[in-house]
Amino acid sequence: MTEQLKRATISDVADHAGVSRAAVSKVLRNAYGVSPAMRTKVEESMALLNYRPLALARGMRGNSYTLGVFLVDLSNTFFSVLAEGIRDVAEELGYQVLIGQARQGLEAQQKLIEAMVDRRMDGLLLIAPFGPNEELEKLGRSIPVVVLGRHGPAKHFDTVASDDIAGSALIVDHLVSLGHERISMLANTQPDSEPGMPQTVRRHGYDQAMEKHGLARYIDHVPGRWGTESGLEAGRSLAARPLAQRPSALHGGADVSALGAYTALFEAGIHIPDDMSIVGYDNIPATGLPPIGLSTVDQSGVQMGRQAAELLLSRIEGRTHSEHVLVPPRLIVRKTSAPPRR
Amino acid sequence: MTEQLKRATISDVADHAGVSRAAVSKVLRNAYGVSPAMRTKVEESMALLNYRPLALARGMRGNSYTLGVFLVDLSNTFFSVLAEGIRDVAEELGYQVLIGQARQGLEAQQKLIEAMVDRRMDGLLLIAPFGPNEELEKLGRSIPVVVLGRHGPAKHFDTVASDDIAGSALIVDHLVSLGHERISMLANTQPDSEPGMPQTVRRHGYDQAMEKHGLARYIDHVPGRWGTESGLEAGRSLAARPLAQRPSALHGGADVSALGAYTALFEAGIHIPDDMSIVGYDNIPATGLPPIGLSTVDQSGVQMGRQAAELLLSRIEGRTHSEHVLVPPRLIVRKTSAPPRR
DNA sequence: TATTTTGTGTAGATCGGTCTACGTTTGTCT
DNA sequence: AGACAAACGTAGACCGATCTACACAAAATA
Numbered sequence: 066m067t068e069q070l071k072r073a074t075i076s077d078v079a080d081h082a083g084v085s086r087a088a089v090s091k092v093l094r095n096a097y098g099v100s101p102a103m104r105t106k107v108e109e110s111m112a113l114l115n116y117r118p119l120a121l122a123r124g125m126r127g128n129s130y131t132l133g134v135f136l137v138d139l140s141n142t143f144f145s146v147l148a149e150g151i152r153d154v155a156e157e158l159g160y161q162v163l164i165g166q167a168r169q170g171l172e173a174q175q176k177l178i179e180a181m182v183d184r185r186m187d188g189l190l191l192i193a194p195f196g197p198n199e200e201l202e203k204l205g206r207s208i209p210v211v212v213l214g215r216h217g218p219a220k221h222f223d224t225v226a227s228d229d230i231a232g233s234a235l236i237v238d239h240l241v242s243l244g245h246e247r248i249s250m251l252a253n254t255q256p257d258s259e260p261g262m263p264q265t266v267r268r269h270g271y272d273q274a275m276e277k278h279g280l281a282r283y284i285d286h287v288p289g290r291w292g293t294e295s296g297l298e299a300g301r302s303l304a305a306r307p308l309a310q311r312p313s314a315l316h317g318g319a320d321v322s323a324l325g326a327y328t329a330l331f332e333a334g335i336h337i338p339d340d341m342s343i344v345g346y347d348n349i350p351a352t353g354l355p356p357i358g359l360s361t362v363d364q365s366g367v368q369m370g371r372q373a374a375e376l377l378l379s380r381i382e383g384r385t386h387s388e389h390v391l392v393p394p395r396l397i398v399r400k401t402s403a404p405p406r407r
Numbered sequence: 408m409t410e411q412l413k414r415a416t417i418s419d420v421a422d423h424a425g426v427s428r429a430a431v432s433k434v435l436r437n438a439y440g441v442s443p444a445m446r447t448k449v450e451e452s453m454a455l456l457n458y459r460p461l462a463l464a465r466g467m468r469g470n471s472y473t474l475g476v477f478l479v480d481l482s483n484t485f486f487s488v489l490a491e492g493i494r495d496v497a498e499e500l501g502y503q504v505l506i507g508q509a510r511q512g513l514e515a516q517q518k519l520i521e522a523m524v525d526r527r528m529d530g531l532l533l534i535a536p537f538g539p540n541e542e543l544e545k546l547g548r549s550i551p552v553v554v555l556g557r558h559g560p561a562k563h564f565d566t567v568a569s570d571d572i573a574g575s576a577l578i579v580d581h582l583v584s585l586g587h588e589r590i591s592m593l594a595n596t597q598p599d600s601e602p603g604m605p606q607t608v609r610r611h612g613y614d615q616a617m618e619k620h621g622l623a624r625y626i627d628h629v630p631g632r633w634g635t636e637s638g639l640e641a642g643r644s645l646a647a648r649p650l651a652q653r654p655s656a657l658h659g660g661a662d663v664s665a666l667g668a669y670t671a672l673f674e675a676g677i678h679i680p681d682d683m684s685i686v687g688y689d690n691i692p693a694t695g696l697p698p699i700g701l702s703t704v705d706q707s708g709v710q711m712g713r714q715a716a717e718l719l720l721s722r723i724e725g726r727t728h729s730e731h732v733l734v735p736p737r738l739i740v741r742k743t744s745a746p747p748r749r
Numbered sequence: 750t751a752t753t754t755t756g757t758g759t760a761g762a763t764c765g766g767t768c769t770a771c772g773t774t775t776g777t778c779t
Numbered sequence: 780a781g782a783c784a785a786a787c788g789t790a791g792a793c794c795g796a797t798c799t800a801c802a803c804a805a806a807a808t809a
Contacts, residue, residue: 074764074765076766086767086789087788087790088787088789090767090768091787093767094767096767096768097786098787098788117525118525118766119765120522120525120526121467121526121764121765121766122467122794123765123766124463124766125463125467125764125765125766125767125795125796126794127767127768127794129463133505139506140487140488140692145482145508148508152508152510161507162508163475163526164508166491166494166506177503180503183461184462184463184503293692327698331698332697351693351696354669354699355673356673356698356699357696416796417797428760429760430759432796432798433757433797441757441758442756442757445757445758460795463795465795465797466764466796467764468798469798
């Protein structure tokens with residue numbers, strides 16, 4: 066009935082154009098040693114036969130023209146913004162971006178990365194991976210790698226991150242200028258935190274900024290991880306504190322956890338920002354919804370994504386020394402931060 | 408210095424175990440004709456050499472053990488929930504899920520799907536694709552396909568969708584029971600809408616339910632597409648209407664557009680739910696944030712994802728007749744729906 | 750005992766590209 | 780004109796698996 070058309074291969078094109086397969090391959094790769102006459106002849110045949118090279122087969126020897134993006138959490142919409150920037154740059158250069166999501170846990174992460182390597186991705190973009198830096202260094206020696214959201218230095222991979230020290234300072238400065246002193250932070254005390262991870266750096270930034278303002282005695286890390294769930298718990302624990310020990314303002318660590326805390330505090334009858342100010346970090350879309358209007362720090366996800374993709378592509382083309390980019394953050398004041406009432 | 412270890416291939420394993428490559432391949436595929444003795448011998452060698460088959464190479468002849476998930480909008484967090492369900496099922500059976508995001512537009516979608524085919528994905532899961540059904544039928548004849556969020560019937564692919572007729576009825580019934588009569592709907596009037604698309608079906612469901620309640624005269628489709636932007640515009644247009652022609656309740660079509668409309672109405676000084684009730688559809692995470700508390704319809708994304716993955720895998724294993732699954736929706740009443748004030 | 754069946758293992762083609770090595774033609778420089 | 784290099788094309792190995800066809804031995808049947 067409806068014939069299943071066989072897909073044209075490079076041999077079909079070669080036969081049709083009356084040249085060798087190698088010649089067609091050269092045209093495909095824009096390689097050296099092709100006369101204009103042959104090029105047009107081959108290109109006509111390709112168009113006529115509706116030929117598309119099989120990326121899979123190309124990957125056997127050459128490039129697969131595929132970049133892998135590793136994500137832990139698809140529901141963190143900030144990551145999806147990053148992915149957009151990555152894709153834009155990659156597509157311009159004929160690379161396809163495929164995203165893999167790992168479930169929580171180091172082992173699952175490892176498995177996904179292996180799966181991407183096994184599919185001969187030309188390079189890997191890791192967004193907020195866990196695990197020790199040495200693991201990443203090892204990976205970086207076997208395949209081009211750019212890590213998003215972890216700070217350098219690193220020898221065998223590039224990094225792109227928000228300047229989290231500056232970002233935390235932005236938050237603390239803002240709150241202090243409003244008159245706050247007792248400022249806590251949702252601190253993401255995951256057990257396997259590494260030096261360059263944003264949770265570590267943002268915490269340092271917070272500590273430093275507090276000290277700078279002479280508020281070292283109020284430094285207070287509310288433990289947890291970053292995620293809505295954990296934010297909810299942290300919010301409940303704050304609500305449960307006696308009033309005297311409750312902070313008047315909160316550095317949320319990340320928007321997802323800040324919103325979680327917001328939710329729990331709201332439900333406990335603590336009004337934001339009258340009873341407590343909250344500032345998040347990431348500027349994810351949900352923060353902009355007007356009834357919430359979470360004050361936050363923006364790190365221009367699309368720009369970071371583009372940067373990262375550019376680094377990865379230049380690494381694929383042969384660069385070996387590593388580069389480390391810091392993106393300056395920007396404070397966005399909305400409705401969850403105000404002077405303290407007490 | 409640090410030696411770059413060469414990856415073990417099937418030949419290395421074969422040599423080490425003293426058998427043929429074909430034998431190793433059989434062990435790998437759990438194929439027939441392997442003695443227990445040989446199996447253990449080979450498995451030992453594989454473990455010792457730290458061997459992992461190259462998925463890329465396997466794909467040249469057999470399966471690539473890769474499923475492609477096609478998405479238009481990563482920031483619609485409902486889709487990320489779907490992806491989770493898909494991944495869970497796929498991984499149990501040794502398949503890797505890779506997600507591709509297309510930018511808006513039919514052409515970009517087509518390109519991404521081709522890219523996935525060119526990478527020899529074993530099957531494709533399309534989440535809310537655009538385009539005519541015939542295109543999908545054509546695709547379904549060349550590769551196993553399951554479409555999420557489009558209703559059947561279809562001959563060459565399976566579908567999994569929320570029962571959007573029932574879902575719309577749930578919304579209208581709820582609003583009518585609260586006393587509303589003038590109920591409008593954000594209708595997604597995209598130019599290239601096809602019969603089975605959720606926007607079409609939900610609109611029909613709304614029309615039917617309105618008629619059922621004898622409210623046909625109040626049927627009102629606010630035009631736009633589904634997305635935050637378009638929701639904002641729709642909200643503004645509603646706010647601009649003279650009070651007499653303004654609905655007292657709104658079927659938001661999808662959560663993202665409902666939240667957009669909410670935002671615009673809120674900014675125009677129209678209070679929700681006192682001045683207008685709004686009910687969304689999809690139950691994305693942001694709807695649960697308490698200061699918003701959007702009433703909505705839940706369609707159990709994880710479950711839908713699992714269903715879809717199971718269908719795809721059974722199709723990969725040879726099933727040819729198509730199946731069409733409808734998932735029953737569930738109303739979630741939160742804070743944006745209340746009796747009309749007038 | 751001769752013949753068939755069943756179970757195990759292997760050789761070698763194959764998938765669709767890329768890449769190296771080399772041959773042929775053409776152009777340039779003494 | 781002869782020597783040499785540059786430009787263009789091709790043959791055939793190669794990437795790492797799968798898959799078909801077949802050889803061989805042991806077990807079952809006649």
